[in-house]
Amino acid sequence: MADLLVFGSIAYDCIETPTDSEDYILGGSAAYAAIAASYFAPVKIAGIVGADFKPSDLERLRARGIDTSGMEFSPKPTFFWRGRYHDNFNSRDTLDLQLNAFEGYVPNLPQSCASAEYVLLGNISPEHQKTVLDSVKNPKFVVLDTMNFWIETARAALDAMLPRADLFILNDSEAKMLSGERNIILAGEKLAKISGGAVIIKTGEYGAMLFHKEGFFVVPAYPVRELHDPTGAGDSFAGALVGYLAGEDKTDFSAIKRGMVYAAATASITVESFSCYKLERSGRDEIERRAEYIKQISRL
Amino acid sequence: MADLLVFGSIAYDCIETPTDSEDYILGGSAAYAAIAASYFAPVKIAGIVGADFKPSDLERLRARGIDTSGMEFSPKPTFFWRGRYHDNFNSRDTLDLQLNAFEGYVPNLPQSCASAEYVLLGNISPEHQKTVLDSVKNPKFVVLDTMNFWIETARAALDAMLPRADLFILNDSEAKMLSGERNIILAGEKLAKISGGAVIIKTGEYGAMLFHKEGFFVVPAYPVRELHDPTGAGDSFAGALVGYLAGEDKTDFSAIKRGMVYAAATASITVESFSCYKLERSGRDEIERRAEYIKQISRL
Numbered sequence: 263m264a265d266l267l268v269f270g271s272i273a274y275d276c277i278e279t280p281t282d283s284e285d286y287i288l289g290g291s292a293a294y295a296a297i298a299a300s301y302f303a304p305v306k307i308a309g310i311v312g313a314d315f316k317p318s319d320l321e322r323l324r325a326r327g328i329d330t331s332g333m334e335f336s337p338k339p340t341f342f343w344r345g346r347y348h349d350n351f352n353s354r355d356t357l358d359l360q361l362n363a364f365e366g367y368v369p370n371l372p373q374s375c376a377s378a379e380y381v382l383l384g385n386i387s388p389e390h391q392k393t394v395l396d397s398v399k400n401p402k403f404v405v406l407d408t409m410n411f412w413i414e415t416a417r418a419a420l421d422a423m424l425p426r427a428d429l430f431i432l433n434d435s436e437a438k439m440l441s442g443e444r445n446i447i448l449a450g451e452k453l454a455k456i457s458g459g460a461v462i463i464k465t466g467e468y469g470a471m472l473f474h475k476e477g478f479f480v481v482p483a484y485p486v487r488e489l490h491d492p493t494g495a496g497d498s499f500a501g502a503l504v505g506y507l508a509g510e511d512k513t514d515f516s517a518i519k520r521g522m523v524y525a526a527a528t529a530s531i532t533v534e535s536f537s538c539y540k541l542e543r544s545g546r547d548e549i550e551r552r553a554e555y556i557k558q559i560s561r562l
Numbered sequence: 563m564a565d566l567l568v569f570g571s572i573a574y575d576c577i578e579t580p581t582d583s584e585d586y587i588l589g590g591s592a593a594y595a596a597i598a599a600s601y602f603a604p605v606k607i608a609g610i611v612g613a614d615f616k617p618s619d620l621e622r623l624r625a626r627g628i629d630t631s632g633m634e635f636s637p638k639p640t641f642f643w644r645g646r647y648h649d650n651f652n653s654r655d656t657l658d659l660q661l662n663a664f665e666g667y668v669p670n671l672p673q674s675c676a677s678a679e680y681v682l683l684g685n686i687s688p689e690h691q692k693t694v695l696d697s698v699k700n701p702k703f704v705v706l707d708t709m710n711f712w713i714e715t716a717r718a719a720l721d722a723m724l725p726r727a728d729l730f731i732l733n734d735s736e737a738k739m740l741s742g743e744r745n746i747i748l749a750g751e752k753l754a755k756i757s758g759g760a761v762i763i764k765t766g767e768y769g770a771m772l773f774h775k776e777g778f779f780v781v782p783a784y785p786v787r788e789l790h791d792p793t794g795a796g797d798s799f800a801g802a803l804v805g806y807l808a809g810e811d812k813t814d815f816s817a818i819k820r821g822m823v824y825a826a827a828t829a830s831i832t833v834e835s836f837s838c839y840k841l842e843r844s845g846r847d848e849i850e851r852r853a854e855y856i857k858q859i860s861r862l
Contacts, residue, residue, distance in 0.1 A: 445786070485778060486745070487748060562857065
């Protein structure tokens with residue numbers, strides 16, 4: 263079992279869905295990913311929060327066994343996002359976004375984080391991702407996540423990060439945007455050549471596709487009947503996947519495929535509540551049950 | 563091995579895609595489905611064509627061993643469709659649609675068709691589908707296909723057909739429209755209760771989902787790199803699936819799952835050319851190769 267460093271945003275979200283809303287809940291790519299990964303491997307989280315960050319939220323992370331010594335504290339407020347999902351849950355508007363503590367932040371990793379073997383660079387600016395990866399002494403396996411915002415506003419910095427990722431994760435519309443290809447297969451194959459290794463394209467309610475030098479693989483999504491809040495689905499997917507790899511300390515094609523099943527299972531729990539409430543409640547047993555079901559529904 | 567009756571439109575299509583166009587090519591749900599099914603079972607096709615129907619197109623069907631004795635001939639022109647695909651191939655406009663020979667047509671099945679054990683009611687008006695099914699003496703397994711146009715314009719007639727289908731096939735947006743559910747899983751489960759048995763929801767480049775009383779199953783799409791013309795993908799899927807079931811003379815959960823793999827393989831060949839040109843050229847060997855590949859990419 264190897265250890266995993268998860269870096270990314272740690273945020274407070276105000277979220278409105280077609281059926282419900284909740285304000286100032288723990289979110290951000292690193293928070294979702296670290297909690298998801300904590301079911302599989304020892305996790306260290308890095309990132310910055312503000313003076314408003316609640317002790318109870320720090321406690322939530324620690325309750326999952328997450329090492330929070332890489333978290334920094336700013337006098338500014340915590341990263342803030344306000345979003346609204348449309349009727350079909352498939353698109354959303356960002357109503358407000360405040361970098362706050364992340365503005366001008368230069369990550370300063372403690373020794374415990376800089377020695378991590380597995381690294382997840384969760385969705386945040388590619389500049390922040392670079393600073394963190396530069397600080398990790400001898401990374402064995404690096405997973406990179408991003409989103410459309412960085413493709414549009416920080417393309418050069420993102421392009422410079424791609425070859426440093428052993429596994430690059432993004433969703434279907436982002437893959438088409440970044441590759442300039444309309445066809446998802448051509449998009450994945452092109453990005454796999456640019457990245458340092460493999461690419462996973464997430465396809466939402468349909469699952470995810472892996473483009474790897476040893477082959478192609480498709481995992482279906484776990485059938486979610488009660489979609490509550492899609493926020494953090496991709497972060498949970500990435501966190502569970504790299505958590506699984508770190509837990510097994512394996513990074514071959516077969517391990518990534520098995521990890522994708524766990525990733526899809528974990529993400530499906532995340533979207534059934536706001537924040538990570540349900541994931542924290544249901545735990546590894548429910549992940550195992552859903553992973554088994556995903557294997558079953560793909561089997562002839 | 564049992565025999566299969568395929569009923570639906572037999573048409574001439576003028577198709578424009580972002581990359582190419584072709585005029586007056588053989589199309590229609592029954593033509594695509596019958597050619598696809600012909601790789602698996604003895605197929606009889608029923609439907610009506612006009613005086614303009616080319617002997618060479620009749621010969622194409624017969625060259626695939628399809629029994630055309632159920633085809634009727636009208637003095638009016640053949641069913642005509644003109645369509646244009648948009649940039650992403652995911653949506654299309656119908657620029658012209660002429661029922662022509664199908665207007666006022668009352669199918670009159672010959673004995674050879676009325677005795678078929680397996681029946682595919684391809685995409686055409688539910689009234690036509692009813693007349694044909696009423697004429698089949700002792701159907702063992704009935705597959706029903708439809709499209710958004712009939713959901714919007716012939717809802718009552720379609721609703722009356724649903725309980726008579728052992729397997730109902732439609733795509734994701736049609737499933738949501740017909741069920742009134744935004745969630746694809748809830749849509750499939752609801753339609754499976756209304757239909758006479760199982761429901762398959764096709765999800766385009768992602769594959770297809772089966773909702774069956776014995777379980778849920780997901781088949782990924784074969785990764786298509788050269789999408790040429792999506793027309794007939796769904797008809798080929800349905801044709802290959804019911805052709806496989808008729809060829810094996812099995813209709814259980816396991817057989818439907820295996821048939822879906824062949825269906826996805828066959829549909830992926832159809833979309834790589836206009837009409838059924840490539841499917842007719844590449845044949846069963848290529849279907850087998852793609853079916854094996856689909857199994858491989860779903861396997862851990």
